[in-house]
Amino acid sequence: MAMDKTTQALWLPVTQMKDLEEHPALRICSGKGIYLYDAEGKPYMDAISSWWTNIFGHANPRITRTLAEQAARLEHVMLAGVTHPPAEDLARRLTTLTPDELTRVFFAGDGASAVEIAMKMSYASRRNTGHTEKRRFVGLSGGYHGETLGALSLCGHDAFSDIFRPLMPDNLSVTGPDCYRCPHGKTRNDCDAECFEHMEGALEKHGREVTAVFIEPMAQGAAGWRFYSPRYLRKLRECTRHHDIHLVFDEIAVGFGRLGTMFAMEQAGVTPDFLTLSKSITSGTLPLSVVMTTDAIYEAFLGDFTQMKAFMHSHTYMGNPLACAVANETLSMFEEGNVLETNKPKYRHLANHAALRFADHRHVGEVRSLGFITCVELVSDRATKTPFDWRLRTGFRIFREALKRGVLLRNLGDCLYFLPPYVITQDEITRLVDVAHAAMVEILGE
Numbered sequence: 262m263a264m265d266k267t268t269q270a271l272w273l274p275v276t277q278m279k280d281l282e283e284h285p286a287l288r289i290c291s292g293k294g295i296y297l298y299d300a301e302g303k304p305y306m307d308a309i310s311s312w313w314t315n316i317f318g319h320a321n322p323r324i325t326r327t328l329a330e331q332a333a334r335l336e337h338v339m340l341a342g343v344t345h346p347p348a349e350d351l352a353r354r355l356t357t358l359t360p361d362e363l364t365r366v367f368f369a370g371d372g373a374s375a376v377e378i379a380m381k382m383s384y385a386s387r388r389n390t391g392h393t394e395k396r397r398f399v400g401l402s403g404g405y406h407g408e409t410l411g412a413l414s415l416c417g418h419d420a421f422s423d424i425f426r427p428l429m430p431d432n433l434s435v436t437g438p439d440c441y442r443c444p445h446g447k448t449r450n451d452c453d454a455e456c457f458e459h460m461e462g463a464l465e466k467h468g469r470e471v472t473a474v475f476i477e478p479m480a481q482g483a484a485g486w487r488f489y490s491p492r493y494l495r496k497l498r499e500c501t502r503h504h505d506i507h508l509v510f511d512e513i514a515v516g517f518g519r520l521g522t523m524f525a526m527e528q529a530g531v532t533p534d535f536l537t538l539s540k541s542i543t544s545g546t547l548p549l550s551v552v553m554t555t556d557a558i559y560e561a562f563l564g565d566f567t568q569m570k571a572f573m574h575s576h577t578y579m580g581n582p583l584a585c586a587v588a589n590e591t592l593s594m595f596e597e598g599n600v601l602e603t604n605k606p607k608y609r610h611l612a613n614h615a616a617l618r619f620a621d622h623r624h625v626g627e628v629r630s631l632g633f634i635t636c637v638e639l640v641s642d643r644a645t646k647t648p649f650d651w652r653l654r655t656g657f658r659i660f661r662e663a664l665k666r667g668v669l670l671r672n673l674g675d676c677l678y679f680l681p682p683y684v685i686t687q688d689e690i691t692r693l694v695d696v697a698h699a700a701m702v703e704i705l706g707e
């Protein structure tokens with residue numbers, strides 16, 4: 262099927278454009294609450310919060326009003342040597358929401374930029390204090406931190422990084438936790454984090470040259486929502502302290518209540534040296550990301566200007582006033598709406614109903630839930646946990662089938678997952694799971 266000229270000009274991300282000849286891209290013209298609407302007005306339930314961003318629904322009236330008011334007052338000003346009230350307020354509010362040690366807030370635009378900034382800040386703080394031997398970073402298998410070259414060098418996904426490997430810094434990749442296919446036969450609940458031995462060994466061996474470890478606390482998203490024990494993070498904190506290594510928590514995906522607590526790190530009771538945030542921070546309205554860090558890091562950059570210690574890094578739209586204003590409104594909605602409590606019965610229902618519908622199917626390896634995320638991992642053989650041949654595109658075919666039925670799932674390989682906006686109702690959760698189940702049965706049989 263030939264595409265018209267407008268479609269041809271648009272090149273979509275992580276998409277084999279040739280596929281669109283057979284399955285044209287979904288074309289969304291408006292949104293309201295948990296629904297997206299195409300040109301004919303057909304609704305699609307947004308089961309994954311538009312790439313894990315939207316928490317309070319599309320075209321949320323409070324967010325829209327705040328945006329309009331801020332646009333009429335001040336739409337943008339550069340942040341170099343300039344401040345503005347929305348950025349000041351947001352920085353202050355983020356420091357009150359997070360552990361006391363996180364006192365400094367540096368803004369950027371996308372998640373990957375925040376990760377790059379944390380990398381550069383960690384290394385530059387070493388350089389400024391005369392520890393230049395510390396210049397390697399550690400990431401985990403299954404880890405995901407964005408796709409610019411620096412961030413990509415920390416990712417443990419060959420599909421994204423393999424061809425770019427020759428361009429990337431020489432970082433260490435350490436085997437991360439995988440509770441579904443645990444080689445020690447443990448589950449998330451009885452795990453004493455034997456899997457930490459890989460990290461312990463790597464830091465023992467290379468600790469002297471490592472400046473920072475990057476990790477997604479509690480849940481590796483792009484790996485197919487692998488959840489793991491908070492004990493891993495406590496051991497990691499201890500071990501990184503021992504080797505004088507910065508610990509970076511990338512909460513870009515899970516910050517702002519997704520795992521049940523405002524931030525995932527609260528579940529481990531551990532404070533990192535750097536925290537990266539983005540995605541839901543603006544309720545999924547505008548790009549904004551944040552790097553938070555400690556006084557110790559901040560002070561490594563202070564000095565007379567002739568010492569050239571300032572952190573030399575900028576993005577044109579960093580700390581954009583519109584984005585900061587909707588982020589502040591997002592935080593107000595958390596404060597006023599008792600969101601974390603209201604979410605609890607909803608995500609319990611999601612976990613229970615998904616387990617009820619999916620758990621017994623012969624191609625379901627595991628149904629796992631943490632907070633407002635439930636993931637169904639499909640396998641060709643349950644007993645051996647053998648995945649489907651990726652060329653069968655099993656998850657993708659179920660995604661296509663669910664789309665026909667009005668649910669936008671967007672699978673991660675053969676993991677189907679539900680990560681809906683918090684404003685979804687219990688009845689809508691039931692429908693979402695039932696439709697996804699029907700789509701799976703259509704492709705894989707009863």
Ligand SMILES: *Cc1c(COP(=O)(O)O)cnc(C)c1O
Nearest residue numbers: 371372373405406407511513514
């Ligand atoms: C999405 C994501 C990123 C990258 O953010 P972008 O805004 O897409 O650059 C980084 N880390 C994690 C954990 C993410 O989920």
